[in-house]
Amino acid sequence: MDYRRTSVFHPMQIPFGLAIWSVWFAAMYGSHAVVCSVAPPDPAQGILNWLNLSFGAGTLVVVVALLWLGRRSWKLSRPPHDLNERQVFVTKVASGIHFIAALATVFIGLQLAFLPPCV
Amino acid sequence: MTPSIRDNAPCTDPDQLHDQFNEVWGNPRGWRALTIVNHTSIGLRFLITGAVFFLIGGLMAMLIRTQLALPGYVLMEPEVYNQVFTMHGSVMMFLFAVPMMEGLAVYLIPKMIGARDLVYPRLSALGYYCYLFGGLILLSSVFLGVAPKAGWFMYTPLSSASHTPGVNSDFWLLGITFVEISAVSAGVELVVSILRTRAKGMALHKMPLYAWYILVMALMIVFGFPPLILGSILLELERAAGMPFFDTAKGGDPVLWQHLFWLFGHPEVYIIFLPGAGIVSTLLPVFCQRPLVGYRWVVLGVLTTGFLSFGLWVHHMFTVGIPALALGFFSAASMLVAIPTGVQIFAWIATLWLGKPVYHVPMLWLVGFLIVFVCGGLTGVMVALVPFDWQVHDTHFVVAHMHYVLVGGMFFPLMAGLYYWLPHFSGRMPSVRLGRWGFWLVFIGFNMTFLIMHWTGLIGMPRRVYTYDTGLGWDLPNLISSIGSFVMAIGIGTVVLDIVLHFRFGQAAKTNPWNADTLEWATALPPSPYNFVSLPEIDDRHPLWRDPDLPNSIARAEHGLTTIDHGRRETWGSDPLTGEVREIIHLPGNSWWPFVASVFLAVLCLSLLNKVYPLATAAAAATIVVLLRWSWENGAHPAAAADARTQPDEPPLHSRTFDGPGLWGMGVTLLANGTLYLSLLFGWFYLWTVSPGWKVPPEKELNGWLMLVCAVLLTVGAFWLRLLPRRLRRGDGGRLMLNLAAIAAIGAAQWSLLLWLLLSANLRVTETAHDAVIFVILAYSLVHCGLATILTVLQALRVRYGYVGDKAPYEVVVVEQLWYYNLAVVWSAYAAVVLLPRALGGA
Numbered sequence: 001m002d003y004r005r006t007s008v009f010h011p012m013q014i015p016f017g018l019a020i021w022s023v024w025f026a027a028m029y030g031s032h033a034v035v036c037s038v039a040p041p042d043p044a045q046g047i048l049n050w051l052n053l054s055f056g057a058g059t060l061v062v063v064v065a066l067l068w069l070g071r072r073s074w075k076l077s078r079p080p081h082d083l084n085e086r087q088v089f090v091t092k093v094a095s096g097i098h099f100i101a102a103l104a105t106v107f108i109g110l111q112l113a114f115l116p117p118c119v
Numbered sequence: 120m121t122p123s124i125r126d127n128a129p130c131t132d133p134d135q136l137h138d139q140f141n142e143v144w145g146n147p148r149g150w151r152a153l154t155i156v157n158h159t160s161i162g163l164r165f166l167i168t169g170a171v172f173f174l175i176g177g178l179m180a181m182l183i184r185t186q187l188a189l190p191g192y193v194l195m196e197p198e199v200y201n202q203v204f205t206m207h208g209s210v211m212m213f214l215f216a217v218p219m220m221e222g223l224a225v226y227l228i229p230k231m232i233g234a235r236d237l238v239y240p241r242l243s244a245l246g247y248y249c250y251l252f253g254g255l256i257l258l259s260s261v262f263l264g265v266a267p268k269a270g271w272f273m274y275t276p277l278s279s280a281s282h283t284p285g286v287n288s289d290f291w292l293l294g295i296t297f298v299e300i301s302a303v304s305a306g307v308e309l310v311v312s313i314l315r316t317r318a319k320g321m322a323l324h325k326m327p328l329y330a331w332y333i334l335v336m337a338l339m340i341v342f343g344f345p346p347l348i349l350g351s352i353l354l355e356l357e358r359a360a361g362m363p364f365f366d367t368a369k370g371g372d373p374v375l376w377q378h379l380f381w382l383f384g385h386p387e388v389y390i391i392f393l394p395g396a397g398i399v400s401t402l403l404p405v406f407c408q409r410p411l412v413g414y415r416w417v418v419l420g421v422l423t424t425g426f427l428s429f430g431l432w433v434h435h436m437f438t439v440g441i442p443a444l445a446l447g448f449f450s451a452a453s454m455l456v457a458i459p460t461g462v463q464i465f466a467w468i469a470t471l472w473l474g475k476p477v478y479h480v481p482m483l484w485l486v487g488f489l490i491v492f493v494c495g496g497l498t499g500v501m502v503a504l505v506p507f508d509w510q511v512h513d514t515h516f517v518v519a520h521m522h523y524v525l526v527g528g529m530f531f532p533l534m535a536g537l538y539y540w541l542p543h544f545s546g547r548m549p550s551v552r553l554g555r556w557g558f559w560l561v562f563i564g565f566n567m568t569f570l571i572m573h574w575t576g577l578i579g580m581p582r583r584v585y586t587y588d589t590g591l592g593w594d595l596p597n598l599i600s601s602i603g604s605f606v607m608a609i610g611i612g613t614v615v616l617d618i619v620l621h622f623r624f625g626q627a628a629k630t631n632p633w634n635a636d637t638l639e640w641a642t643a644l645p646p647s648p649y650n651f652v653s654l655p656e657i658d659d660r661h662p663l664w665r666d667p668d669l670p671n672s673i674a675r676a677e678h679g680l681t682t683i684d685h686g687r688r689e690t691w692g693s694d695p696l697t698g699e700v701r702e703i704i705h706l707p708g709n710s711w712w713p714f715v716a717s718v719f720l721a722v723l724c725l726s727l728l729n730k731v732y733p734l735a736t737a738a739a740a741a742t743i744v745v746l747l748r749w750s751w752e753n754g755a756h757p758a759a760a761a762d763a764r765t766q767p768d769e770p771p772l773h774s775r776t777f778d779g780p781g782l783w784g785m786g787v788t789l790l791a792n793g794t795l796y797l798s799l800l801f802g803w804f805y806l807w808t809v810s811p812g813w814k815v816p817p818e819k820e821l822n823g824w825l826m827l828v829c830a831v832l833l834t835v836g837a838f839w840l841r842l843l844p845r846r847l848r849r850g851d852g853g854r855l856m857l858n859l860a861a862i863a864a865i866g867a868a869q870w871s872l873l874l875w876l877l878l879s880a881n882l883r884v885t886e887t888a889h890d891a892v893i894f895v896i897l898a899y900s901l902v903h904c905g906l907a908t909i910l911t912v913l914q915a916l917r918v919r920y921g922y923v924g925d926k927a928p929y930e931v932v933v934v935e936q937l938w939y940y941n942l943a944v945v946w947s948a949y950a951a952v953v954l955l956p957r958a959l960g961g962a
Contacts, residue, residue: 011323011696018426025430025448030804032445037808052444086697089324089415096419104427104455111447118442 008076008094009087017066017098021105024062028055028108036118043119051117059109063102070098130684133676136652139683144235144649147709154709156240157648158225161247163544165222168251169215174615175258176210179203181608184568188601190589200585201268202287206261208271212387213295214254216529217340220394221305223536224333228309230639231327233318233657235649235690236706238780239308241713241749246301246308248717253297256724260290267291270583272380273354275365275373280358286728292355293724299344299351300720303791306340309333311783314695318638318657319679321698325660327637328411331418332397335425336390341787342429343386345795350379353802353895359730362884362891364802370888372810374439375802381432382798389428391525393421395532396463399485402539403467405635406482407474410661413466420466423459427452437508446505453503457496464493479633480554484535487562488527495523498573513583516576519569526565534558534614541618542632546644547625553617560610567603571596630670636661641670653678654691657698682766692773692780702773704780705760712749716742747913753781754917755927763926774927777848781933789940796899796944800951803892814887815956821880821893823953829872830945833904836865837938840911844932852918852925859915859931866908873901873945896948903944907937 007013032051041049073095075081077088130136146155155161182203186194195203225243229236237243260266267287269278278288313334317326353364354376363369365376404411411417433441433449467489476482498520502508511517541549575596580587587593631640640663642650655678659665672678680689680703692704723738752758754774763775773779806813840862843855877897882890914934917923923930 015422015426018423022426022429025452029433029445029448032442034804034808036442086322086324089322090696093415093418093422096415097422100419100423100459104452107455108430108448108451111444111451115444115447117444119444 008073009083009090011090013073013090013094014097016094017069017101018104020062020066021101024059024105025108027058032117040118041116043116045116047113047116049116052112055117056109056112059105059112063105063109066098066102066105070095070102073098130681131676133652133674136676136681136683137647137674140649140652141647143683143686143708144647144688146648151709153714154244154711156244156707156709156713158229158237158240158243159646159648159650161240161243162222162224162226164247165218165225165250168247168254169219169222172210172214172254172258173219174611176207176215177608177611179207179210181604183207184601184604186585187587187597189598190587190591190594193586195585197585198268201583202261202264202266204583205267205270205291206258209257209267209291209295211525212271212391213298214250214257216391216525217302217387218250218298219533220336220391220529221302221309221340223398223533223540224309224336224394225305227540227639228312228330228333229316229690230642230646230650231637232313232316232321232330233638233651233654233691234312234316235651235654236688237308237312238316238704238706239304239311239784240688241707241710242304242308244710244713245717246304248714249304249720250298250301252717252721253294253301253724256297256721256728257290257294260287260294265290272384273376274380275354275357275376278354279365279373289355289358289728292351292358293728296348296351296355297720297724299348302340303344303348306337306344307784307787307791309337310341310787311780313337315692315780315783316690316704317693317698318655319691319693319698319700321657321693323696323698324414325657325698327660328400328414328417329397329637331421332393332400335421336393336397339386339390339393339425339428341791342794343383343390345383345791346379346798347383349795349798349802350376350383353379355727356891356895359727360885362894363886363888364806364891366888367810367812369886370806370810370812370814371891372806372812372888374436374809375805377436377439378432378805379798379802381435382429384435385432386428388524388528389424392528393424395488395529396421398532398536398539399467399488400463401637402481402485402535403470404474404661405539405633406479406485407470407476408634409470409474410636411466412469412473413462414660416462417466420459420462424456424463427456427459431456434503434508437505438512443505450503450505454500457500460496464489479538480549480551480558481535481539483555483558484531484538487558488531488535491523491527491531491562491565494570495520495525495527499524511576513581514576515572515580515582518582519572519576522565522569522572526569534561537618539633540639541621541625542628542644543639543642544645545622545625546628547621548628548632549621549625550617553613553620557610557614557617560613561607562610564603564605564607564610568600568607569603571599571603575600631663631667636664638662638669641673643674649688651678652676652681654680680769682769685762685764687760692770692778700770702770702776702779703765704773707752707759710749710752712745716745716749719745747909751913751917753922754930755922755924774929777844777929777932779929782929782936785933785936789936793940793943796947799892799896799899800947803896803951806888806892810888813889815889816883816887821882821952822876823949823957825872825876825879826945826949826953829869829876830942830949832865832869832872833938833942833945836862836869837935837942839865840931840935840938844928844935847925847928847931850925852928855924855931856915856918859911859918863908863911863915866904866911870901870904870908873897873904877901893952896952900941900945900948903937903941907934907941910934910937 035051041051073091077091265285265287267290269283273291276282313330356362357364363371365371365373400411430452434453538549575593578592580593628644651673653673653676655673663669688706688708689703691700692702693700719738719742723735726734726738755761760772760774763772843858882894884891884894
């Protein structure tokens with residue numbers, strides 16, 4: 001059975017959540033380095049500065065997206081959807097990967113609540 | 120494009136079939152053994168060579184421990200000591216751990232997934248010879264007294280020409296890069312083989328867990344090794360040609376080397392660990408006689424570990440002076456990776472709990488693995504904490520942690536695996552008594568050495584010191600560690616003795632001697648070069664538990680793809696998700712080309728090392744000619760598959776479709792290549808934004824308009840090429856040669872303009888890192904555009920000879936991918952070195 005690459009049953013869905021996490025992680029680290037070099041926020045502002053707030057907002061969007069994708073895969077894997085064994089495998093593993101990616105994003109993103117940037 | 124049907128039925132007599140298969144798949148002897156390409160032989164060669172390198176690396180470890188046994192004791196002068204510890208690390212990491220795990224995977228994967236060979240057997244052979252020659256070149260430096268001495272991670276500026284002026288670092292940079300050709304080629308091959316050659320019906324969720332682990336490991340190699348290959352090329356260019364990528368005074372930055380090295384170096388830990396964990400997940404169910412608990416959870420854990428491991432590299436650089444927030448990201452990620460590893464450990468413990476474990480020798484090594492690796496993981500979480508890492512950085516604590524993770528995570532499972540699969544290699548069973556002695560000596564010796572070493576580090580002993588004064592509290596722990604290391608060495612000697620003796624005295628192994636569940640035990644012991652005379656349909660994760668008679672029915676040729684009188688080596692080409700058969704993949708046979716190509720590569724490596732550049736140029740040209748000649752025997756070529764007829768119930772040959780291993784191989788190779796290029800762009804932006812001495816030459820002569828014309832011309836060529844597969848899909852092969860020739864002409868024009876751009880830019884490559892990086896970016900584009908043009912010319916020629924056309928269309932789509940890749944490279948280079956500097960300034 002052939003699946004389109006955008007299908008929720010395509011195996012590309014399995015690593016998709018962690019691919020999103022990777023892009024988020026690289027963007028956070030890379031843009032932090034660039035911003036600190038070009039326009040670092042005032043250290044006296046502590047954690048409440050435009051950079052941490054922007055990163056926080058971006059992190060929140062990514063977490064919500066990952067949770068939504070994870071929930072979608074999970075719901076698909078359960079009744080009333082009548083799936084074959086392969087489809088159940090793809091949807092359940094993809095769902096788990098999305099939730100793990102969300103957890104990883106939250107855990108790493110939590111640093112924004114404790115540490116000021118560029119110092 | 121309907122393939123012709125053969126009118127003669129395949130032979131049905133099993134004995135006669137085995138003879139016919141041996142004629143096609145058999146291995147020659149004598150000098151012609153150098154032409155062997157089948158995965159069983161190549162895998163065994165990897166394993167044996169890796170074992171020899173391990174013993175040499177182990178001897179170096181003994182020298183180190185002898186030197187450190189007593190305070191003030193000088194067995195080796197500092198110069199020699201530096202060479203020995205550098206080579207110990209380099210040999211163990213690059214010549215033992217990775218090739219050994221890859222070698223085992225090369226040997227096992229086709230057997231486990233029910234295939235007759237890997238998809239690129241000649242690439243396997245090339246990989247092996249690159250590994251062998253690269254390793255020998257690197258090791259020769261020890262005997263010449265000019266071995267690398269800047270530590271196995273070769274930090275600049277210590278490894279740069281200013282601080283290490285001899286050839287020591289060059290041996291490392293060139294030798295390791297040579298070896299890495301082997302690692303990446305095996306990575307590409309394993310990914311495509313696992314995805315495309317599984318047994319009929321072996322869907323992703325039916326795949327053995329070991330194949331999941333190797334799939335993730337191979338993908339990690341594809342993405343993880345290129346940053347180091349790039350770093351090595353840049354550092355060698357700095358040392359040989361004076362391009363200052365890592366020289367702060369000229370706008371470079373030594374920390375860039377650290378980033379490039381650890382972008383590789385941390386995933387490397389998991390590249391080594393994951394196959395080890397794969398062995399554990401394969402063996403535990405066998406010795407517990409029940410399926411592994413939580414198959415899906417383990418797959419989740421493996422995938423997550425693979426991804427997260429790329430987000431940890433900065434934890435090796437906590438003391439460099441990176442902002443606290445960035446350290447926080449990496450510290451958190453480093454702790455997080457313990458969770459997916461923990462999931463696997465709980466799955467293993469649950470399997471032990473629910474099964475009925477039998478403590479054969481392999482199980483002892485598995486239990487040893489669990490204990491040692493969990494301890495190493497716990498100290499890993501400790502050093503993930505930034506303040507703790509600052510305290511123990513560069514002390515023996517880190518050395519001890521690293522050995523717990525690597526020896527625990529790789530060596531112990533490897534030994535379990537070697538004992539378990541010994542009947543495969545010899546047809547005989549290992550001895551129980553010597554095997555147990557070997558395990559206990561290694562286990563006790565290892566813990567004596569490295570458990571104590573944590574303490575030595577905590578009380579402040581730095582790593583890499585060649586001796587120490589008495590009275591610092593380091594005397595006793597060092598002595599215990601040294602005694603422990605000798606106990607461990609005796610244990611290794613016992614294991615080696617056991618393995619050697621078992622070839623003579625071991626009991627003959629019966630079919631499936633451990634009552635295992637996976638397909639590699641369905642072959643003969645030792646296996647024939649073609650693995651299976653007939654290829655079974657697999658619809659269960661534990662095929663041999665479900666059908667214990669499977670080895671016999673396979674040998675009786677009761678399953679598929681038994682035709683052999685055409686003289687081709689064949690295996691199923693299956694759907695990556697479902698395992699449904701899509702085509703027959705025909706595989707190349709024995710050949711001198713891989714060996715000859717690797718000899719020329721060795722000459723290239725040696726001439727670069729000795730700075731004989733005319734010879735290096737000639738060797739590079741010869742290598743390219745050989746590789747292109749090798750690629751000529753493909754598709755409908757008489758040496759590949761001139762006769763495309765198949766049996767009535769069989770799918771077409773892959774070369775007569777638009778899909779096949781070459782297409783996937785090109786895709787995965789371009790992923791590796793793209794990672795190298797992205798690392799180069801990362802280096803450009805890193806130096807631009809972070810390097811303290813970044814310098815932009817006052818007068819820039821790079822012609823932006825000319826580069827734009829190059830990019831536009833390439834775009835025209837790529838989109839023209841895009842039209843050809845569409846026409847071929849409609850069965851229209853008319854004027855194919857003419858079209859390809861015209862596209863090649865566009866490619867040649869674009870390449871000439873690119874060369875003109877590079878030559879006219881007047882880049883001062885030895886004066887600023889800025890110009891040096893632009894030079895490398897343009898040279899990279901030049902090489903790739905040139906290659907695409909040559910391959911397109913060859914395609915046109917192949918159409919003329921009848922090797923490519925509407926009946927054999929698939930090579931065109933393979934070359935098409937390279938054109939798209941080049942499109943991305945040239946346009947992104949234009950954006951990075953022309954547009955962005957103009958828009959943002961500062962570069």
